[in-house]
Amino acid sequence: MFVFYKWAVKSFQRNLAYRLEYFVSLFNALLYIFIFTSIWQALMPENGARFGMTRQLMINYAVFVTLIKTTLVKSRDMIGTRVRTGEISLDLIKPISLPVMTLADAVGTVIFQIFSRFLPLIIICSLMFDLTIPPGIDIYFFISYLFSFLIFHAILFTFGVASFYIVENFPLWLLNTSCVSLLSGSIIPLEVLPDIVKKIALWTPYPYIFYLPTMKLLKNEYPVDHAILRQLFFVIISYAIGLTLFHFGKRKLQVQGG
Amino acid sequence: MSSNEVLIEVKELCKEFKILKKKPGLGGALMSLFSRDYQTIEAIKDISFKINQGEIVGYVGPNGAGKSTTIKILCGILYPTSGLIEVAGFVPSVDRKQFAMTLGVMFGQRTQLWWDLPVSESFDLLKSIYKVDNARYKKNLDFFNDIFDIKEFWGQPVRRLSLGQRVRADLAAALIHDPNVLLLDEPTIGLDVLARSRFRELIKMVNAEKKTTILLTSHDIDDIELIVDRLILIDKGTVKYDGTLKKFLKNYGGQKKLLVNYSNKPKIGKIPDGASVQSLKGNILEIKVDTAIISYHDLIKVIPDWGKVIDIQLESDSLETILSELYKK
Numbered sequence A: 001m002f003v004f005y006k007w008a009v010k011s012f013q014r015n016l017a018y019r020l021e022y023f024v025s026l027f028n029a030l031l032y033i034f035i036f037t038s039i040w041q042a043l044m045p046e047n048g049a050r051f052g053m054t055r056q057l058m059i060n061y062a063v064f065v066t067l068i069k070t071t072l073v074k075s076r077d078m079i080g081t082r083v084r085t086g087e088i089s090l091d092l093i094k095p096i097s098l099p100v101m102t103l104a105d106a107v108g109t110v111i112f113q114i115f116s117r118f119l120p121l122i123i124i125c126s127l128m129f130d131l132t133i134p135p136g137i138d139i140y141f142f143i144s145y146l147f148s149f150l151i152f153h154a155i156l157f158t159f160g161v162a163s164f165y166i167v168e169n170f171p172l173w174l175l176n177t178s179c180v181s182l183l184s185g186s187i188i189p190l191e192v193l194p195d196i197v198k199k200i201a202l203w204t205p206y207p208y209i210f211y212l213p214t215m216k217l218l219k220n221e222y223p224v225d226h227a228i229l230r231q232l233f234f235v236i237i238s239y240a241i242g243l244t245l246f247h248f249g250k251r252k253l254q255v256q257g258g
Numbered sequence B: 001m002s003s004n005e006v007l008i009e010v011k012e013l014c015k016e017f018k019i020l021k022k023k024p025g026l027g028g029a030l031m032s033l034f035s036r037d038y039q040t041i042e043a044i045k046d047i048s049f050k051i052n053q054g055e056i057v058g059y060v061g062p063n064g065a066g067k068s069t070t071i072k073i074l075c076g077i078l079y080p081t082s083g084l085i086e087v088a089g090f091v092p093s094v095d096r097k098q099f100a101m102t103l104g105v106m107f108g109q110r111t112q113l114w115w116d117l118p119v120s121e122s123f124d125l126l127k128s129i130y131k132v133d134n135a136r137y138k139k140n141l142d143f144f145n146d147i148f149d150i151k152e153f154w155g156q157p158v159r160r161l162s163l164g165q166r167v168r169a170d171l172a173a174a175l176i177h178d179p180n181v182l183l184l185d186e187p188t189i190g191l192d193v194l195a196r197s198r199f200r201e202l203i204k205m206v207n208a209e210k211k212t213t214i215l216l217t218s219h220d221i222d223d224i225e226l227i228v229d230r231l232i233l234i235d236k237g238t239v240k241y242d243g244t245l246k247k248f249l250k251n252y253g254g255q256k257k258l259l260v261n262y263s264n265k266p267k268i269g270k271i272p273d274g275a276s277v278q279s280l281k282g283n284i285l286e287i288k289v290d291t292a293i294i295s296y297h298d299l300i301k302v303i304p305d306w307g308k309v310i311d312i313q314l315e316s317d318s319l320e321t322i323l324s325e326l327y328k329k
């Protein structure tokens, strides 16, 4: 447990080393917010609703989903890269299991991002838009956020471990990135998608990453029934798949080079 | 020196890699989307050896012989296709996590330190990972600092270290938890002459002080000649020689030469069996000797008959020539 904490702290420190990446990501998030709020401004009717959402709600969605995204996203394929370079060897000689290692890494990164990205961005955004404190900040939101983090970590882990089977896991990684963009609500809320796509999406773990906690935050109600239970279900399923792949993948792993 | 407790045992080890056969051209690339042809490479065919506690063993062989593959299997990174492996009482691939506590590894081309953290922070993390208590941590750091001089770059991020410094830091990192077994795969690669000879001393010192069992692969023959007591030579996944370095040199160092410097051009008489004149350049006579047939003792008796001897020099093939001859076969 103490190792986990130490590892997370070091991961936090390591993030400090990349100053350029930090400023670029901050700028990137602002750009995103700016573009999407402008789009919704133009697209949404001034009064009434479209896609079952008001203009103000849509604009707030764009702002808050981006803010949540900046805390969670670190969509580098760490495992796949280390498998291809052979550095994975050095992870496997340590007396910690790879899933725990990557989880500790992610915890450190997320805490870093909450302080270094979320806080400055929310200050900037509250100056730019007249944001009100969202109604849905409560314990349920934080539970949802925690589950979002876990589902996201489990998914990235799973697609990373795919490189134990297919060294060139990049196409799979790309597929995952597309699913995140389209189905997770990270860019547009699920309301905008055709009904059938939305229905299917709810059977995948993706909407439970960004869409669910953002909607909860903005409306103070979940867009689906038993939302937290569903999230928990996908936390368990995603880890079950990832860990099973990892367990059998260890035998398949072929580390190249010296 | 070495007690007789077997620490590493490898028995009939075999490791196959399945690789995708690439078909040529665009058509081939498209074809392989649908039908995948696998080819099996036997990286290790049949390797067995035992290493006792406290030994330093050199693991040599030409490129592609299977050295790195063996090391990775011994670490528990790769699973053997068949065969038995036991290191320090563990089966590496099965008991990977517990086994890791008694294992130190260093791959010359890579670092296990965190690239973007200062060396000190990496060590701090390793300390908790390997559950090294404060007293032992301090004692080990002092020891490494005495011989590795790690304080010199203690506060610097790893990415800013010179290669020599990084290798020293990595060796210290591999040893911070007092492992029983130290596996080194090409640890001196890329180092300059000075850093290499320093590295060799460190290894010997660690073995002497901590009784660490060491298995080392290297392309630098001097590493082998100056560090190890015992040599395991492998080629194409099988063991070609396993024994002391001395015996190896004696058995395979067939070519021995005597260089005799005379004061005048010698008048060569009858040459005894087992010896033959290789060249005569000015006053220097070069004689090839097969010590299985004639002893130096007998040969040296005849040499003064041919002229007045100023100097006699004995030359035998270096480990390097012997190995490169063997690799060619």
Ligand SMILES: Nc1ncnc2c1ncn2[C@@H]1O[C@H](COP(=O)(O)OP(=O)(O)O)[C@@H](O)[C@H]1O
Pocket: A254, A255, A256, A257, A258, B017, B018, B019, B041, B042, B043, B061, B062, B063, B064, B065, B066, B067, B068, B069, B070
């Ligand atoms: N991941 C891998 N996939 C396929 N073949 C491999 C892999 N790793 C090693 N090999 C093959 O196994 C053989 C032994 O390699 P290796 O153990 O790295 O040799 P050495 O370290 O002695 O130079 C080589 O023929 C190499 O091409």
Ligand SMILES: [Mg+2]
Pocket: A257, A258, B067, B068, B069
């Ligand atoms: Mg090698």
